[in-house]
Amino acid sequence: MSNKQRIYMAIGLCYLFFAACSKNQADTGTPVEPPTPSTKVTYTNTVGALLDTKCGFCHAPGKAQASFWTFNGYSSVIDRADQIHELVLVxxxxPKSGSLSATELKSLQDWYDQGKLQ
Ligand code: HEC
Known part of the structure; x- marks a missing residue:
C-alpha cells in the first residue's frame, strides 16, 4: 500500500466513525448526558461524621450539654435543623469553643442547600 492509499484509508475510517456516531444519536434521540453532577452532601456521607466529631463530645447522649441538644442521629439534627443552621452557619x-474549617462549613451549607438529605 502506498502512503497516499494509507492516508485515504485513514480519512475514510474517520469519516465512517463520525458518521456512525452522529447517526446513532439521531436515531435513538437520546439526549446528550450532562456532565455527571458531583456527589450530593448527605447526612450519611458527610454531615453525620462532621457533627459527631465537632459536636458529639458535648452533645451526644450522656455528655455534658445533651440537655441543650442531644445529637443522636439524623432525626435529632432534622428536628433542630433551623436552630443548628443559625448557630453554626449564621x-x-x-461549636462552642471550637470552629469548623472552611471546607466543613461549606459541606454543611451545601447540605442545607441540597435539601438536608439523609
Ligand atoms: C464544648 C462543648 C460544645 C460543643 C463542642 C458544641 N456545643 Fe452546642 N452547646 C454547648 C453549650 C454549653 C450549650 C448551651 C447554650 C450555650 O451555652 O450557648 C449548647 C447549646 C447548643 C444548642 C441549643 C441552643 C439553645 O438555645 O437551645 C444547639 C442546637 C447546639 N448547641 C448545637 C451544637 C452544634 C450543632 C455543635 C457542633 C457544630 C455544637 N453545639 C457543639 C456546648 C457545646
Missing part, C-alpha cells in the same frame, strides 16, 4: 456560636 451566628457561629457553635
Amino acid at each position: 451566628t457561629k456560636v457553635m
Whole structure:
C-alpha cells in the first residue's frame, strides 16, 4: 500500500466513525448526558461524621450539654435543623469553643442547600 492509499484509508475510517456516531444519536434521540453532577452532601456521607466529631463530645447522649441538644442521629439534627443552621452557619456560636474549617462549613451549607438529605 502506498502512503497516499494509507492516508485515504485513514480519512475514510474517520469519516465512517463520525458518521456512525452522529447517526446513532439521531436515531435513538437520546439526549446528550450532562456532565455527571458531583456527589450530593448527605447526612450519611458527610454531615453525620462532621457533627459527631465537632459536636458529639458535648452533645451526644450522656455528655455534658445533651440537655441543650442531644445529637443522636439524623432525626435529632432534622428536628433542630433551623436552630443548628443559625448557630453554626449564621451566628457561629457553635461549636462552642471550637470552629469548623472552611471546607466543613461549606459541606454543611451545601447540605442545607441540597435539601438536608439523609
Ligand atoms: C464544648 C462543648 C460544645 C460543643 C463542642 C458544641 N456545643 Fe452546642 N452547646 C454547648 C453549650 C454549653 C450549650 C448551651 C447554650 C450555650 O451555652 O450557648 C449548647 C447549646 C447548643 C444548642 C441549643 C441552643 C439553645 O438555645 O437551645 C444547639 C442546637 C447546639 N448547641 C448545637 C451544637 C452544634 C450543632 C455543635 C457542633 C457544630 C455544637 N453545639 C457543639 C456546648 C457545646
